[in-house]
Amino acid sequence: xxxxxxxxxxxxxxxxxxxxxxxxxxxxxxxxxxxxxxxxxxxxxxxxxxxxxxxxxxxxxxxxxxxxxxxxxxxxxxxxxxxxxxxxxxxxxxxxxxxxxxxxxxxxxxxxxxxxxxxxxxxxxxxxxxxxxxxxxxxxxxxxxxxxxxxxxxxxxxxxxxxxxxxxxxxxxxxxxxxxxxxxxxxxxxxxxxxxxxxxxxxxxxxxxxxxxxxxxxxxxxxxxxxxxxxxxxxxxxxxxxxxxxxxxxxxxxxxxxxxxxxxxxxxxxxxxxxxxxxxxxxxxxxxxxxxxxxxxxxxxxxxxxxxxx
Amino acid sequence: xxxxxxxxxxxxxxxxxxxxxxxxxxxxxxxxxxxxxxxxxxxxxxxxxxxxxxxxxxxxxxxxxxxxxxxxxxxxxxxxxxxxxxxxxxxxxxxxxxxxxxxxxxxxxxxxxxxxxxxxxxxxxxxxxxxxxxxxxxxxxxxxxxxxxxxxxxxxxxxxxxxxxxxxxxxxxxxxxxxxxxxxxxxxxxxxxxxxxxxxxxxxxxxxxxxxxxxxxxxxxxxxxxxxxxxxxxxxxxxxxxxxxxxxxxxxxxxxxxxxxxxxxxxxxxxxxxxxxxxxxxxxxxxxxxxxxxxxxxxxxxxxxxxxxxxxxx
Numbered sequence: 104x105x106x107x108x109x110x111x112x113x114x115x116x117x118x119x120x121x122x123x124x125x126x127x128x129x130x131x132x133x134x135x136x137x138x139x140x141x142x143x144x145x146x147x148x149x150x151x152x153x154x155x156x157x158x159x160x161x162x163x164x165x166x167x168x169x170x171x172x173x174x175x176x177x178x179x180x181x182x183x184x185x186x187x188x189x190x191x192x193x194x195x196x197x198x199x200x201x202x203x204x205x206x207x208x209x210x211x212x213x214x215x216x217x218x219x220x221x222x223x224x225x226x227x228x229x230x231x232x233x234x235x236x237x238x239x240x241x242x243x244x245x246x247x248x249x250x251x252x253x254x255x256x257x258x259x260x261x262x263x264x265x266x267x268x269x270x271x272x273x274x275x276x277x278x279x280x281x282x283x284x285x286x287x288x289x290x291x292x293x294x295x296x297x298x299x300x301x302x303x304x305x306x307x308x309x310x311x312x313x314x315x316x317x318x319x320x321x322x323x324x325x326x327x328x329x330x331x332x333x334x335x336x337x338x339x340x341x342x343x344x345x346x347x348x349x350x351x352x353x354x355x356x357x358x359x360x361x362x363x364x365x366x367x368x369x370x371x372x373x374x375x376x377x378x379x380x381x382x383x384x385x386x387x388x389x390x391x392x393x394x395x396x397x398x399x400x401x402x403x404x405x406x407x408x409x410x411x412x413x
Numbered sequence: 414x415x416x417x418x419x420x421x422x423x424x425x426x427x428x429x430x431x432x433x434x435x436x437x438x439x440x441x442x443x444x445x446x447x448x449x450x451x452x453x454x455x456x457x458x459x460x461x462x463x464x465x466x467x468x469x470x471x472x473x474x475x476x477x478x479x480x481x482x483x484x485x486x487x488x489x490x491x492x493x494x495x496x497x498x499x500x501x502x503x504x505x506x507x508x509x510x511x512x513x514x515x516x517x518x519x520x521x522x523x524x525x526x527x528x529x530x531x532x533x534x535x536x537x538x539x540x541x542x543x544x545x546x547x548x549x550x551x552x553x554x555x556x557x558x559x560x561x562x563x564x565x566x567x568x569x570x571x572x573x574x575x576x577x578x579x580x581x582x583x584x585x586x587x588x589x590x591x592x593x594x595x596x597x598x599x600x601x602x603x604x605x606x607x608x609x610x611x612x613x614x615x616x617x618x619x620x621x622x623x624x625x626x627x628x629x630x631x632x633x634x635x636x637x638x639x640x641x642x643x644x645x646x647x648x649x650x651x652x653x654x655x656x657x658x659x660x661x662x663x664x665x666x667x668x669x670x671x672x673x674x675x676x677x678x679x680x681x682x683x684x685x686x687x688x689x690x691x692x693x694x695x696x697x698x699x700x701x702x703x704x705x706x707x708x709x710x711x712x713x714x715x716x717x718x719x720x721x722x723x724x725x726x727x
Contacts, residue, residue: 122633153433154434329468331473332473338432362421365441366441367430368429368440368444390639
């Protein structure tokens, strides 16, 4: 018996970063459900942001026809493709009590419940990034997460997902069968390696008000003018980072090359000297570390995951 | 040209918190251009990545006055700003002195914005038009543009069994712009910052409209890792895919001649948009690209030699 009781309409919300494959995963899931005789939808929602920016994708699965086409605000299941999103984005917003949160992380479900305050929900965790790195040789966690989803919810079978994956990749990788092989492996490992725990708290949670207070149209200036300069500093893009530049002031020769090339103006200067990095806005592109003179090497890139462990 | 240390003393014209992709050189280029101005700057933007990512309401990353109207009329808007400031001065309501800079992508320059640009250049308004050329409509999802190079894969010129990427070559926008007889037009790349800053400074000092065509390596649309941005831009210059040159009052000057011109393959092989060219059956396409680039480079050398003799006989 699967862990999710059969209900007529199941709504699923994916939280990922643009470029992590959530749109594709949602698509595969919908196709697999269709093939099993269900009615299904899948669609992404992007802001005007770019690769690395938070995005959402949605699925609706049902045994009967349905006519809703809106974005999903009260999901039954939330899938978190990048756990670092939970630092800035309220991923469980509107999630039904006793709903599922499936997280890509190396933490156990119990640890995840505590770490990200997920006690009111059923939590499943799988280290999808590690599986992807081992099987696909790159960090594309969407495929193992699909495997985990199938195991936890039982809404689609592993076999259907497997045949769909083959079907999807067959044409593109016809001369590289090992890619398809690796994807199937990733799917299966996700299925086998996921573990989960029940909800610990059963009170309804009140959604917190949105952080940005949008003005009503009557309060806006004509032409949508923004009267103050540089307000984007209030918006943090630091969580987009996969790698963090670490600055060693002892080694710095103050050539300012890092400051010159930083696309996010995130090199902090004090009276004309580099003193550190603005981690609230640095997106971790690494251009600064490459511009740093090899003899100085005052900037080194370190995987953000290293800091999570500490 | 001010030194980097002097630039660092100036207020930041474009701050962080914008939502361009990690490693995107557009904010770098915009900052460098504006920092090279000796006067306060007013920026006019076309619809495009730079506009969309820096001005998500209610935020703005701009530290300078900034206006966006539409995709096609950036140059016209810049002219309007220039005319309005003149009118205000005439009436004694304003006595400052500013530089006007327009930023547009290749879509807003080569294609959709071309007529407004042509009109503005012909009327001779004093402003600097910067084309941030990432060689496709990256903002809307990598559709081909008039700036997309031959055989590049885009979503509307996909590489497959029928097509090998875009069948046509790029428009020569530098020649189109220079044909208006403007005082200054130049091609620059963020990989060569000194050259870039010198050209920006010259553009602002030009007596009339000036044009800068800047190579913007797009990690999403071209297919490479963000950290490679400046390396790929450098390879574009070293292979003569993107020659650094300027046309000053009709005189051509190549600012950088690679000592050993690298084969274009070195530039192509680092990008997924050209990955299909490296299948054995497509090898002749790389040769075709090389031949085209060689011909363009020769042509440029010839123009430089010719205009040099013209310059000395005057």
